[in-house]
Amino acid sequence: MxxxxxxxxxxxxxxxxxxxxxxxxxxxxxxxxxxxxxxxxxxxxxxxxxxxxxxxxxxxxxxxxxxxxxxxxxxxxxxxxxxxxxxxxxxxxxxxxxxxxxxxxxxxxxxxxxxxxxxxxxxxxxxxxxxxDRVAIARHYLHLGERQRNTYFADHKHVALKKLFYSLRPAAALRWLRLHPDARIAPMHFPTLLDECEPPAEVQKIAGELIARKAVTRELGAGPLPDPIRVFIDAEFETAHQHFAKRPNRxxxxxxxxxxxxxxxxxxxxx
Structure with a gap:
């Protein structure tokens, strides 16, 4: 068992x-x-x-x-x-x-x-x-990520920074699937997923710092979406619309x- x-x-x-x-x-x-x-x-x-x-x-x-x-x-x-x-x-x-x-x-x-x-x-x-169908999985992550992005960060106001992960994780999964064209299932464990999708160094650094802070404090505070994270998320979502554009197979x-x-x-x- x-x-x-x-x-x-x-x-x-x-x-x-x-x-x-x-x-x-x-x-x-x-x-x-x-x-x-x-x-x-x-x-x-x-x-x-x-x-x-x-x-x-x-x-x-x-x-x-x-x-x-x-x-x-x-x-x-x-x-x-x-x-x-x-x-x-x-x-x-x-x-x-x-x-x-x-x-x-x-x-x-x-x-x-x-x-x-x-x-x-x-x-x-x-x-x-x-x-x-890996296209169906990718589109699941795309819809999830964009919904979180639009819900919490669309107006560029200060929001709870812990919400950042709920857009960043789908974006990283989309990048991972794009970089692993023969795979269907991205890693669930976020630090592993982030390592294997090889994001820009600044994205990796910000995410690592937030994970470390989140592990020891109940609140990360509030702030706008950091620019490197915003650029990464938006670029991956835009790329996914093109890369995973075809309809999932029946x-x-x-x-x-x-x-x-x-x-x-x-x-x-x-x-």
Missing amino acids: LRAIPDAFDRGKLAEVDGRLDVITADEHVDIRLAIESGSRAWGFPSPDSDYDCRFLFVRRAEDYLSPWQKRDVIETPLIDELDVNGWELGKALKLLLKGNAVVIEWLMSPIVYRGDVSFRDGMLASAQRHT LSTEAKADAEAFFRTMLGERG
């Missing part, structure tokens, strides 16, 4: 996550096949007060899938004491994965794992590597068949 928890993790919060996952398993009658950390802690730029963002993938009982009254394909729990625990049903996750949704792919790549099955995670990652019959076979295997393992 998978379990990868950093030494710096708050053991009390870890126990709370484990406890909530146990309650969900019992109350919802689901099999949680993978539970990971998905937020800034997994991306590699946490603050001391960052939420614990646990995300999980689950399989329901066979009789639940056979009922005409289908249960929801998400399980949501309230945010309490910095603890955010939510999950997606396997069928929903597979469909989104094959459409190029980078969120579920990042979940599969998270370096922080609360619990999980190796064959489940590796099987889904293999499907992503075989079938996910989902192939083979991809659907592979996903269905994987789903049936996981349901069979559930018993």
